[in-house]
Amino acid sequence: MASWTFAVDRDDLSRTTVVDGPEVEAGEGAAVLRVDRVGVTANNVTYAVLGESFRYWRFFPPEGRGLESGWGLVPLWGFADVVSSTVAGVEPGQRVYGYLPPAGQLVVRPERVDATGFRDGSPHRADLPSPYNAYRLTTGDPAYRADEEDLLVLFRPLFFTSFMLADYLADNGFFGATTLVLSSASSKTAYATAFELRGQGPRLVGLTSPGNQRFTESLGCYDDVLTYAQVETLTPVPTAYLDLAGAPSTRHALREHLGDHLVRDVAVGLTYQVPNSEAAGEFFFAPVQMRKRGADWGRDELDRRFGAAWRRFADALGGRVDIRVGHGPEALRTAWLAAVAGRVPAQVGQVIAL
Structure with missing residues (x-):
């Protein structure tokens, strides 16, 4: 062959x-x-x-x-x-x-x-x-369905990161944040994270480009969707920034606007291909949280929780x-x-x- x-x-x-x-x-x-x-x-x-x-x-x-x-x-x-x-x-x-x-x-x-x-x-x-x-x-x-292979191909690795990121935040009490701001909010990793975090306490704000704002709002997983130019309209409350874009200008604008209210700055992805882990407060690497939860829960329970979370997400995603x-x-x-x-x-x- x-x-x-x-x-x-x-x-x-x-x-x-x-x-x-x-x-x-x-x-x-x-x-x-x-x-x-x-x-x-x-x-x-x-x-x-x-x-x-x-x-x-x-x-x-x-x-x-x-x-x-x-x-x-x-x-x-x-x-x-x-x-x-x-x-x-x-x-x-x-x-x-x-x-x-x-x-x-x-x-x-x-x-x-x-x-x-x-x-x-x-x-x-x-x-x-x-x-x-x-x-x-x-x-x-347990997450596999033959008629959902394309969804699994596209979302499973991203959802693994999203699932572990949401768990990491909850596991740490959201670091005291009452608002979570996600950049590149229209990206699959970002909105899968938002779906998982929805209803857990903090307000969810998505940042996106004007062209993606309507689509991001239609997902229904964010409490508010802003364009990057609207960062200065954020209420100055304890905020954690989940950076899935890597745009230095957005990080700078948030730090200038929120000051000490920015309690956590986490680099997650590089949509714009700008290495940003050094500029951020930390870089989130999903396998680290997976190892922790594997030790906390055991492999079978981790698989069960992931499968249940995936099913909730796949059902919510619908035909979007x-x-x-x-x-x-x-x-x-x-x-x-x-x-x-x-x-x-x-x-x-x-x-x-x-």
């Missing part, structure tokens, strides 16, 4: 290439996954922007895929099928959800195999964040997302370039069938 790989220039994310590769076979202790369905969102752009500092480029090394140095494989989330395996419990025909390369195939070395799935024990991934190494069988996943499905490597390239350029409307979700 011939393969292909889509790669981006690490120094110029708008420069891309697609290369063909040889047939891949499962050696001893390995399995081959055929990448089937993935999503392309601003979250994937964040992986590329933080590729070096957060080691995202290391998950899927370009070596052995016919690529020269300087190219990178941007991690994607989606579904893949096991096509061959020499590992007991990992069988051809099984379908898994997880972290995948922008390529036709992925060779994994399954470890900790059980009814829920397995982890990739490949040596180059051993010291990378463990949540990204897990592959979940659809048959052992316009899912557009492309096919093949060229559609993947088109979707990637649109995401890098910020040309994807807030209500659109890009899914690629490979």
Whole structure:
């Protein structure tokens, strides 16, 4: 089975290439996954922007895929099928959800195999964040529904961050804030967080561009939606800022306007591709809170709570997302370039069938 790989220039994310590769076979202790369905969102752009500092480029090394140095494989989330395996419990025909390369195939070395799935024990991934190494069988996943695969492709990794972010805030008493301000409020990660936080106490204010204001208001998860130019209309009360945009001007305006009332400043994402963790008070990394809750609750209870939260969100989301499905490597390239350029409307979700 011939393969292909889509790669981006690490120094110029708008420069891309697609290369063909040889047939891949499962050696001893390995399995081959055929990448089937993935999503392309601003979250994937964040992986590329933080590729070096957060080691995202290391998950899927370009070596052995016919690529020269300087190219990178941007991690994607989606579904893949096991096509061959020499590992007991990992069988051809099984379908898994997880972290995948922008390529036709992925060779994994399954470890900790059980009814829920397995982890990739490949040596180059051993010291990378463990949540990204897990592959979940659809048959052992309480959040899975076959008719919702596209929603899961687009939202599950983002909702994982949103779920953990909301839990982190609640776990810390919202740091005393009575208002939570979320930038890039029309982004999937932001409004999924707002859906999870709704009704928990603090007032939720979304900041967005004028062009996305109506869509963001229609979501019904924010108490108020303001444009970035309206930051100075915020009431000076204890406020936590959840920065999912990374625009320095917004952070500056909030600090100038709120002063000591800004009790927390948390960088979550990089919609505008501006590294902002140093400017913010802290950088939120979902796997850290996941590890804490895994210890607090145990894996089964964490899975149960995530599944229940996902169901609430999926039901509330309804038909608000316009899912557009492309096919093949060229559609993947088109979707990637649109995401890098910020040309994807807030209500659109890009899914690629490979």
